[in-house]
Amino acid sequence: MKNIMEWLGLTGGMTGILLLQLFLLKQHKRLGFILPIATFLLAILALPGWVAYLPDAWTNQSFMFILERVGYAKVAEVLNGMYVFALYNLPTVLLLLMVYAVHGGTRRHNRLEREMDLMRVEDLND
Numbered sequence: 624m625k626n627i628m629e630w631l632g633l634t635g636g637m638t639g640i641l642l643l644q645l646f647l648l649k650q651h652k653r654l655g656f657i658l659p660i661a662t663f664l665l666a667i668l669a670l671p672g673w674v675a676y677l678p679d680a681w682t683n684q685s686f687m688f689i690l691e692r693v694g695y696a697k698v699a700e701v702l703n704g705m706y707v708f709a710l711y712n713l714p715t716v717l718l719l720l721m722v723y724a725v726h727g728g729t730r731r732h733n734r735l736e737r738e739m740d741l742m743r744v745e746d747l748n749d
Contacts, residue, residue, distance in 0.1 A: 644718055648725045655725070659718040666711035670704060 640658065648655035 640714075641721070644721050645725070648722060652722075652726050655722045659715050659722065662715040662718060663712065666708055666715065669711045670708060
């Protein structure tokens with residue numbers, strides 16, 4: 624029962640964030656960048672936390688896998704940091720895709736409308 628409640632809470636939270644993003648995008652294009660910027664800043668804040676946790680993370684399975692493949696501890700640390708950063712930026716990418724989906728096509732639509740207006744003006748001149 625506890626797992627179901629956690630799953631429902633997580634799903635509801637993600638749905639709420641996506642609906643908030645859509646609401647902000649409908650209000651103004653620039654407001655739609657608030658949540659992606661916030662999630663990007665959270666990803667940046669996750670890196671110092673990961674570095675502080677690193678001495679205890681030597682048993683982390685992903686870190687050990689990278690260390691076995693690469694062979695150099697410093698390179699493995701950097702690759703693991705990049706992995707954490709990329710993982711924390713998945714919501715940022717999703718939210719930016721929503722911005723593009725809502726407003727990205729608008730620019731193309733406006734350009735096509737301008738071209739049609741120019742064609743109409745040229746047709747009237749003939």
